[in-house]
Amino acid sequence: xxxxxxxxxxxxxxxxxxxxxxxxxxxxxxxxxxxxxxxxxxxxxxxxxxxxxxxxxxxxxxxxxxxxxxxxxxxxxxxxxxxxxxxxxxxxxxxxxxxxxxxxxxxxxxxxxxxxxxxxxxxxxxxxxxxxxxxxxxxxxxxxxxxxxxxxxxxxxxxxxxxxxxxxxxxxxxxxxxxxxxxxxxxxxxxxxxxxxxxxxxxxxxxxxxxxxxxxxxxxxxxxxxxxxxxxxxxxxxxxxxxxxxxxxxxxxxxxxxxxxxxxxxxxxxxxxxxxxxxxxxxxxxxxxxxxxxxxxxxxxxxxxxxxxxxxxxxxxxxxxxxxxxxxxxxxxxxxxxxxxxxxxxxxxxxxxxxxxxxxxxxxxxxxxxxxxxxxxxxxxxxxxxxxxxxxxxxx
Amino acid sequence: xxxxxxxxxxxxxxxxxxxxxxxxxxxxxxxxxxxxxxxxxxxxxxxxxxxxxxxxxxxxxxxxxxxxxxxxxxxxxxxxxxxxxxxxxxxxxxxxxxxxxxxxxxxxxxxxxxxxxxxxxxxxxxxxxxxxxxxxxxxxxxxxxxxxxxxxxxxxxxxxxxxxxxxxxxxxxxxxx
Numbered sequence: 001x002x003x004x005x006x007x008x009x010x011x012x013x014x015x016x017x018x019x020x021x022x023x024x025x026x027x028x029x030x031x032x033x034x035x036x037x038x039x040x041x042x043x044x045x046x047x048x049x050x051x052x053x054x055x056x057x058x059x060x061x062x063x064x065x066x067x068x069x070x071x072x073x074x075x076x077x078x079x080x081x082x083x084x085x086x087x088x089x090x091x092x093x094x095x096x097x098x099x100x101x102x103x104x105x106x107x108x109x110x111x112x113x114x115x116x117x118x119x120x121x122x123x124x125x126x127x128x129x130x131x132x133x134x135x136x137x138x139x140x141x142x143x144x145x146x147x148x149x150x151x152x153x154x155x156x157x158x159x160x161x162x163x164x165x166x167x168x169x170x171x172x173x174x175x176x177x178x179x180x181x182x183x184x185x186x187x188x189x190x191x192x193x194x195x196x197x198x199x200x201x202x203x204x205x206x207x208x209x210x211x212x213x214x215x216x217x218x219x220x221x222x223x224x225x226x227x228x229x230x231x232x233x234x235x236x237x238x239x240x241x242x243x244x245x246x247x248x249x250x251x252x253x254x255x256x257x258x259x260x261x262x263x264x265x266x267x268x269x270x271x272x273x274x275x276x277x278x279x280x281x282x283x284x285x286x287x288x289x290x291x292x293x294x295x296x297x298x299x300x301x302x303x304x305x306x307x308x309x310x311x312x313x314x315x316x317x318x319x320x321x322x323x324x325x326x327x328x329x330x331x332x333x334x335x336x337x338x339x340x341x342x343x344x345x346x347x348x349x350x351x352x353x354x355x356x357x358x359x360x361x362x363x364x365x366x367x368x369x370x371x372x373x374x375x376x377x378x379x380x381x382x383x384x385x386x387x388x389x390x391x392x393x394x395x396x
Numbered sequence: 397x398x399x400x401x402x403x404x405x406x407x408x409x410x411x412x413x414x415x416x417x418x419x420x421x422x423x424x425x426x427x428x429x430x431x432x433x434x435x436x437x438x439x440x441x442x443x444x445x446x447x448x449x450x451x452x453x454x455x456x457x458x459x460x461x462x463x464x465x466x467x468x469x470x471x472x473x474x475x476x477x478x479x480x481x482x483x484x485x486x487x488x489x490x491x492x493x494x495x496x497x498x499x500x501x502x503x504x505x506x507x508x509x510x511x512x513x514x515x516x517x518x519x520x521x522x523x524x525x526x527x528x529x530x531x532x533x534x535x536x537x538x539x540x541x542x543x544x545x546x547x548x549x550x551x552x553x554x555x556x557x558x559x560x561x562x563x564x565x566x567x568x569x570x571x572x573x
Contacts, residue, residue, distance in 0.1 A: 020433050024440070050550055055514045055530050062490070062534030069567050073542040073560070075551045 057085050065156040115161050116188075118175065120168035120195075126150060126175065150178045154186070160215075163188035165195055166391060172199035176208040187215035190245075192389050198226035202236055209239035217274070218245035222388050225251050229258055234265040234287070244273035247281040249327075249384050257328050263287025264295065267324075271299040276373075279323045281384050286330035290340035293332065293377065296324065297344050297366060300375050319367065319374040325383040334362040334379055345377070398427075399439035400450060408447040409439055410454045416461035420453075421521035444519060449512045452501070456525055459495060463524070490531040500532055507548070 051059070060068055060082060072079040119127040128150075130138040143150055163186075165171035171193050179186050191212060209219070219240050221227065227250050237246070246266070250258055262285040270280040277300065282288060300322060326332040338347065345364040363378040398417045401407040418424040427435055442450065492500070501509040510529065517525040537545050546553055555563070 016433075020430070020438065023430055023433075024438065051511055051514055051533075052518055055518050055526060055533075056549075058526060058530035059534045059537065062531050063538055067538065070542060071545060072567060073555075073563060074546050074549070074553070076554050078551065079563070 053081055056081055060085075069156050115164055116159050117164040117166050118170040119166045120170040120172070120175075122168075126170065128153065150175065154178065154181075154184050159186045159188055161188060162190040162192065162389070163212075164192045164389070164391070167195050169196045169199045171195060171197060171205075173201050173204040176200065176204040180204070180207045180211045186212060188212055189215060190218040190220070190389070191216055191240075192220040192222060193224055194220070194222050194391065195224065196226045197221075197224050197228075197231060200231060202231055202233075205231060206236045206239045209236065213239060213241040216240055217243060218247075218278075219243050220245075220247040220249075220387075220389060222247055222249050222384075223251040224249075227258070229260055229284075232260040232262055234261065234263055237262065237266050238269060242269055242272050242274050244270065244275060245278045245280075245387065246270055247279065247384065247387050248285065249281065249283045249381075249388070258284030259330075260285050261287055264289055264292025267292050267296055268299065271296045276303065276320060277322050279325070279387050281323070281325040281327075281387055282329055283327045283381075283384070284329065285326075288326060288329045289331050290336045293324065293337060294341045294344070297341055297375065300373075301344075301366070301368065319369075319372050321374050321376065323376045323378065323383065323386065325378045325380075327379060327381050327384070332379075334364075337364060337377060397436060398423075399436075400454070401439045401441045402445055402447040402450045403441070403443045404447050407439075407441065408450070410450060412454050412457065413461060416454075416457040419457045419460060419463075419522055419524075421523070423520060442516075442520075445516045446512070448509065449516050452499075452509075452513050453516055453520065453522070453525075456496075456499060457522070459499070460524065490527050492528045492531055496528050500529065502532065508550075511550075 056078070060071070063071070068082060072082050115131045117129040117131060119129070121127065126143045128141045128143065130140075132138060141153060143153060165175075178184075191209075209216070219237070221232070232248065237243075248260065248262065262282060264287065266285075267280055267282075267288055270277045280296075337345075341364070345366050347362060347364055361380070363376055363383075365374060365376045367374045397411050398414050399409050399411050400417065400423075401409045414427070418427070423440065426440070445453065501507075501513065510533070514526060514529045514533070517529060537548065540548070545551075553560075
């Protein structure tokens with residue numbers, strides 16, 4: 001090999017070594033600075049007595065929710081870290097201690113999810129209660145009014161089952177807005193508004209319904225007070241997606257009848273329920289037309305019975321029941337329904353004497369024996385009672 | 397075989413099988429990026445790991461080099477603007493294996509060595525080691541008072557008395573959890 005060739009080879013190798021050296025240097029920098037460069041103390045090379053954020057976060061994740069909340073006291077840094085990563089922190093599922101019942105069907109135990117009840121008895125004070133299905137209290141937390149407390153509580157708690165907005169202005173905007181925050185896990189199957197809705201706005205209500213949309217199946221406005229007509233509309237209720245149970249029944253003793261702009265759109269959304277539609281009970285919704293009802297019946301008739309459904313079983317007929325109830329809905333009278341859908345439906349009269357008006361006693365039904373389903377259309381207030389979820393704490 | 401050097405003066409070097417050293421994601425990435433160089437001949441300096449800590453790391457990766465790789469789960473970034481719902485799934489239970497129980501520096505006077513180890517595991521991205529270490533620390537802390545935890549983690553209480561009082565009120569509900 002010539003001298004020149006050797007020299008060239010030598011130069012190449014030198015360059016290679018230089019390149020390697022620089023590359024390693026780069027990597028050292030990367031290792032030293034890592035992803036946490038910004039958070040490291042100046043003298044971090046000597047001081048390792050403190051854990052950086054990532055391990056600390058991991059430590060927190062292994063702790064019980066209750067303690068994580070208390071650990072905010074340790075130091076500002078810790079508090080900041082807990083607040084920052086609350087999304088991935090453990091969430092406590094508040095539920096009844098599962099009793100050891102071997103023969104309990106798995107489904108049974110899953111359905112035994114707890115209810116959470118919000119009450120606002122005094123202005124600026126919010127009580128949150130966790131209840132079993134039987135209405136027994138599991139846990140009660142009183143929050144001292146300010147919004148911080150609720151959002152702090154929700155950082156650490158999982159909400160499923162039934163969410164019940166009870167007495168007072170428990171569903172006021174400031175409560176709903178807290179619940180709608182994107183990082184919170186709020187997944188109720190049923191939401192009941194029962195209380196004063198004077199401090200609830202369309203915007204907050206809609207945002208809240210949008211938030212619970214992936215999980216919610218039943219939505220009730222029952223015995224609500226001070227609910228402005230403008231609060232509910234197809235658009236607002238539509239935010240909750242495809243419900244299989246909807247009930248709108250404001251308390252209205254002596255007051256002017258309500259007129260919500262809820263129409264066929266909402267009704268048909270129930271017909272398109274994720275599984276079988278169960279009920280749609282509406283009061284004071286002049287937007288509902290007999291044409292909409294006919295469309296509902298037709299959709300319902302096309303639906304197949306699904307095995308997995310947990311339907312409302314009617315003990316009298318042994319069939320899965322779907323019920324539509326319309327009361328004080330301007331365009332829906334028994335006569336109008338008969339005219340529009342008479343060819344699809346059979347008529348019966350309720351024997352009970354509770355109906356205020358002879359006219360209201362009539363009801364229509366359609367029975368699909370082959371698929372073991374029954375659809376009923378009723379027109380009196382009593383029929384709402386089938387679905388009202390009484391205040392879970394009543395009588396306990 | 398790969399050589400790793402501690403940050404001591406003079407550096408202490410350890411020779412580790414490549415397979416073991418690749419349990420560190422940081423080093424694995426680096427080796428992949430430097431494909432083509434003869435890394436067997438080039439010691440890798442680790443400027444923020446001292447010799448006793450590096451010795452522990454080496455011991456751990458050699459013990460665990462044949463473990464099946466951990467299942468990667470995308471990390472949930474904490475971003476308030478993120479619209480997606482928080483992940484409901486709890487972290488899978490971490491169980492500290494017997495060997496690791498003996499391996500971890502768990503005596504109280506070795507506390508700082510444990511923290512150094514977790515620091516190193518963090519920088520070197522050795523997730524399983526980080527997990528079991530953190531699990532150990534969590535078990536240690538679990539059920540302890542705020543004061544105890546502060547002392548254990550070498551943290552200063554940097555709240556003013558007023559801030560502390562306010563915070564106490566804010567988290568009073570936690571008693572009921």
